[in-house]
Amino acid sequence: MSTTRHRALVLAGAVLAGLGGAREVGAALPAPQDPAPPARTAATERRPIVVGSKNFAENRILAHVMGQLIEARTDHEVVVEDGLGGTLVVFGALRSGDIDVYPEYTGTGWAIVLKEPEAAADPLRTYVHVAREYARRFDVRWLPPFGFSNSYALAVRGPVAEELGLARVSDLAAVSERLRAGVSHEFLAREDGWPGVSAAYGLEIADLRGMEHGLAFEALAAGEIDLVDAWTTDGKLLRYDLTVLEDDRGFWPPYHAAPIVRGDLLLRAPEVEDVLGELALRLPDARMQALNHAVEVDGRAFADVAREFLIEEGLLDPSDAPADDGFRAGERRGDLLTFVAGRLGITGELVLEHLLLTLVSVLSAVVAAVPLGVLLARRRRLAGPVLQVAGVIQTIPGLALLAFMIPVLGLGLDAAYAALFLYALLPILRNTYTGLVEVDRDLVDAAVGMGLTPRQVLRHVELPLAARTIMAGVRTAAVITIGVATLAAFIGAGGLGEPIVTGLQLDDTRLVLAGALPAALLAVLTDLALGRAERRLATPSRGAPGA
Amino acid sequence: MDGGDPTAVAFRGVRKEFPAPDGGVVAAVDDVTLEVAEGETLCLIGTSGSGKTTLLRMVNRLEEPTRGAVLVRGEDVATHDAVRLRRGTGYVIQSGGLFPHMTVERNVGLLCELEDWDADSRRARVRELLAMVHLPPDEFAERMPHELSGGQRQRVGVARALALDPPLVLMDEPFGALDPITRATLRDEFAELRAAVRKTVVLVTHDMAEAFALGDRIALLDAGRLRQVGTAEDFRERPADDFVARFLAEHFA
Numbered sequence: 001m002s003t004t005r006h007r008a009l010v011l012a013g014a015v016l017a018g019l020g021g022a023r024e025v026g027a028a029l030p031a032p033q034d035p036a037p038p039a040r041t042a043a044t045e046r047r048p049i050v051v052g053s054k055n056f057a058e059n060r061i062l063a064h065v066m067g068q069l070i071e072a073r074t075d076h077e078v079v080v081e082d083g084l085g086g087t088l089v090v091f092g093a094l095r096s097g098d099i100d101v102y103p104e105y106t107g108t109g110w111a112i113v114l115k116e117p118e119a120a121a122d123p124l125r126t127y128v129h130v131a132r133e134y135a136r137r138f139d140v141r142w143l144p145p146f147g148f149s150n151s152y153a154l155a156v157r158g159p160v161a162e163e164l165g166l167a168r169v170s171d172l173a174a175v176s177e178r179l180r181a182g183v184s185h186e187f188l189a190r191e192d193g194w195p196g197v198s199a200a201y202g203l204e205i206a207d208l209r210g211m212e213h214g215l216a217f218e219a220l221a222a223g224e225i226d227l228v229d230a231w232t233t234d235g236k237l238l239r240y241d242l243t244v245l246e247d248d249r250g251f252w253p254p255y256h257a258a259p260i261v262r263g264d265l266l267l268r269a270p271e272v273e274d275v276l277g278e279l280a281l282r283l284p285d286a287r288m289q290a291l292n293h294a295v296e297v298d299g300r301a302f303a304d305v306a307r308e309f310l311i312e313e314g315l316l317d318p319s320d321a322p323a324d325d326g327f328r329a330g331e332r333r334g335d336l337l338t339f340v341a342g343r344l345g346i347t348g349e350l351v352l353e354h355l356l357l358t359l360v361s362v363l364s365a366v367v368a369a370v371p372l373g374v375l376l377a378r379r380r381r382l383a384g385p386v387l388q389v390a391g392v393i394q395t396i397p398g399l400a401l402l403a404f405m406i407p408v409l410g411l412g413l414d415a416a417y418a419a420l421f422l423y424a425l426l427p428i429l430r431n432t433y434t435g436l437v438e439v440d441r442d443l444v445d446a447a448v449g450m451g452l453t454p455r456q457v458l459r460h461v462e463l464p465l466a467a468r469t470i471m472a473g474v475r476t477a478a479v480i481t482i483g484v485a486t487l488a489a490f491i492g493a494g495g496l497g498e499p500i501v502t503g504l505q506l507d508d509t510r511l512v513l514a515g516a517l518p519a520a521l522l523a524v525l526t527d528l529a530l531g532r533a534e535r536r537l538a539t540p541s542r543g544a545p546g547a
Numbered sequence: 548m549d550g551g552d553p554t555a556v557a558f559r560g561v562r563k564e565f566p567a568p569d570g571g572v573v574a575a576v577d578d579v580t581l582e583v584a585e586g587e588t589l590c591l592i593g594t595s596g597s598g599k600t601t602l603l604r605m606v607n608r609l610e611e612p613t614r615g616a617v618l619v620r621g622e623d624v625a626t627h628d629a630v631r632l633r634r635g636t637g638y639v640i641q642s643g644g645l646f647p648h649m650t651v652e653r654n655v656g657l658l659c660e661l662e663d664w665d666a667d668s669r670r671a672r673v674r675e676l677l678a679m680v681h682l683p684p685d686e687f688a689e690r691m692p693h694e695l696s697g698g699q700r701q702r703v704g705v706a707r708a709l710a711l712d713p714p715l716v717l718m719d720e721p722f723g724a725l726d727p728i729t730r731a732t733l734r735d736e737f738a739e740l741r742a743a744v745r746k747t748v749v750l751v752t753h754d755m756a757e758a759f760a761l762g763d764r765i766a767l768l769d770a771g772r773l774r775q776v777g778t779a780e781d782f783r784e785r786p787a788d789d790f791v792a793r794f795l796a797e798h799f800a
């Protein structure tokens with residue numbers, strides 16, 4: 001174990017050991033004092049280091065903090081691509097190599113990416129677990145955490161907290177009936193929101209309203225309500241006289257933020273680990289609140305807020321030139337040719353992912369739809385209603401169908417397979433049914449009259465004669481699925497949609513094309529190949545069957 | 548009744564109703580009682596829509612009688628296993644019914660294949676049958692149905708019906724939709740075939756001359772009812788009623 005790695009774990013332990021008390025521990029630990037700037041290493045690679053982020057202020061600030069620090073301390077060019085999208089999009093971008101590093105939260109890695117079945121509880125265990133699993137499964141490294149944990153919290157109006165002596169959530173139980181609460185609708189509905197926390201702490205608030213988050217803070221300032229839900233690093237907490245209650249029973253999972261880095265980046269730019277290590281513990285909850293406040297409430301630029309923070313911390317020389325155009329989102333350097341060449345490997349992987357996604361969905365649709373189509377051709381009264389239902393599914397927009405799958409199957413591959421399967425179903429089902437119904441009745445009659453069993457009629461006469469129509473359905477399904485599968489990236493299922501989604505977020509046309517063109521090409525090739533197969537079926541075959 | 552020959556097929560007061568478009572029913576076959584002796588060729592004749600096909604299809608259970616019973620070799624077909632009954636009953640349908648996705652060889656040999664014959668005996672049987680219907684096997688075995696003329700298709704249909712050497716063959720206008728010369732040729736070949744393979748044949752036609760040439764006996768249907776059963780001579784010499792006389796006059800004009 002490298003000494004840096006060792007230090008990271010010790011730091012992590014120190015930060016996380018105190019039940020979410022990052023603030024206290026962070027403040028108690030002396031921050032590394034003015035470390036000597038590491039020797040600048042010669043940039044052996046021309047490829048810039050790309051720092052990504054999710055699409056909300058805190059994460060974007062952190063991306064700029066990391067980007068500027070790396071830019072200042074190493075010889076590498078840095079590009080910050082902030083606001084890429086949700087967790088799975090950004091993580092997908094990290095895995096595919098579109099970005100090299102981004103800020104992630106332990107609880108998110110635990111629940112969303114690793115999909116651990118039970119809730120994360122102990123902060124240290126959570127960090128160690130995600131760090132180990134990411135390294136093992138994705139070759140992605142968790143660096144020392146920034147210090148804060150961004151999780152749900154309950155906050156009480158200052159005077160009320162003082163009057164009733166409220167400091168921890170458990171203090172609420174005795175007085176909860178006297179309080180008026182206004183919480184966000186999402187908080188009211190989520191299992192890890194009001195339903196969960198009120199059960200865990202035995203809270204019974206008679207006057208409980210769901211309201212828009214911004215309004216709740218206004219209502220609180222006006223003295224109309226006493227209790228709101230918040231994020232522990234919410235910038236608005238600074239603006240109002242509020243007491244954030246400590247989650248003393250550890251109901252909310254820890255969400256400690258830390259830089260996560262591709263393993264191969266640490267090979268080509270090992271100094272990045274030390275550079276980012278300097279950010280460890282620099283950002284306790286209150287500090288993060290302040291930075292969020294500067295952006296969200298004061299409307300300041302991410303890059304400026306990040307730069308000021310780094311200068312205040314003594315990590316950046318104020319005389320250094322401010323972030324140059326490399327920090328403007330979406331501006332990648334290098335010409336198109338280099339861009340394309342640099343992406344060949346990734347594109348190949350994405351094409352394979354995409355094909356697999358399509359293949360599995362379409363094949364399972366064939367397995368389900370062909371027998372169902374046979375059943376409908378036998379029981380035609382069922383055909384109308386069943387085809388109608390399949391038709392309705394087909395009209396649901398792709399994204400909506402994917403969204404419907406999430407509550408049932410969660411994010412990722414399963415949901416994508418299910419949605420794509422449903423899309424592929426109708427064309428195959430309809431064509432199987434039509435193909436069978438359109439088989440010349442006289443031929444079926446001849447077969448039955450000759451003494452073929454119903455199964456033999458199906459196998460030797462009906463299916464072969466309907467094969468072309470069925471194949472046309474499979475072809476339609478495959479082409480549709482290749483198209484819809486690009487949407488699967490929105491829910492983290494990978495494939496050629498990944499660069500498209502990322503490119504859309506970044507307004508980077510090249511990246512969009514890097515996904516869209518191969519996807520279109522794939523669709524055309526599939527169409528051609530299956531079209532050939534279809535025509536082969538159309539020409540009656542001389543081949544005698546295997547005896 | 549023919550001498551002491553056992554009965555191959557018997558219709559006992561058979562009636563078949565179909566739902567009519569007006570919500571009522573039409574009797575396609577109405578109270579038909581008729582026997583076909585073993586080894587006999589019976590021609591069913593009548594105008595279009597008189598119920599010939601329907602009567603034939605009740606023999607191999609493609610239709611179930613509404614009333615009455617159809618007996619094959621003395622047993623009600625309703626008690627036969629439908630698949631076994633059909634494999635023992637050759638069937639040539641009105642429109643030919645060759646499977647367009649199979650070669651001639653496979654069309655003819657399909658039942659042998661389903662009866663698990665080995666490839667060699669299957670092949671030998673197909674060649675024998677094709678030769679029997681005057682289609683040189685080397686030339687025709689590998690063809691697809693769409694590569695055949697109408698007459699060749701009908702022959703393949705006949706060969707296919709004979710594949711398992713069934714004792715009973717049902718033929719629904721096997722020579723329909725052909726030009727008169729081909730028709731005459733096929734009819735002669737059929738007569739020749741009949742002499743070679745002793746089978747019970749029920750043959751539907753609406754050509755009186757064909758019925759007279761091929762049938763040991765002839766049954767005339769009209770609107771589902773049996774108007775007369777007898778030999779060609781019976782019909783010529785002793786038409787049962789005015790309708791039969793008129794039918795003969797019209798069809799020999």
Ligand SMILES: Nc1ncnc2c1ncn2[C@@H]1O[C@H](COP(=O)(O)OP(=O)(O)OP(=O)(O)O)[C@@H](O)[C@H]1O
Binds near residue numbers: 601
């Ligand atoms: N499945 C059915 N449903 C309803 N009516 C039917 C059905 N099959 C036959 N019919 C009717 O029964 C009557 C007899 O039909 P069938 O096919 O037996 O006549 P056919 O003598 O074979 O005529 P053709 O010489 O035109 O083949 C016709 O009126 C026909 O419309």
Ligand SMILES: [Mg+2]
Binds near residue numbers: 599600601641719
């Ligand atoms: Mg008919």
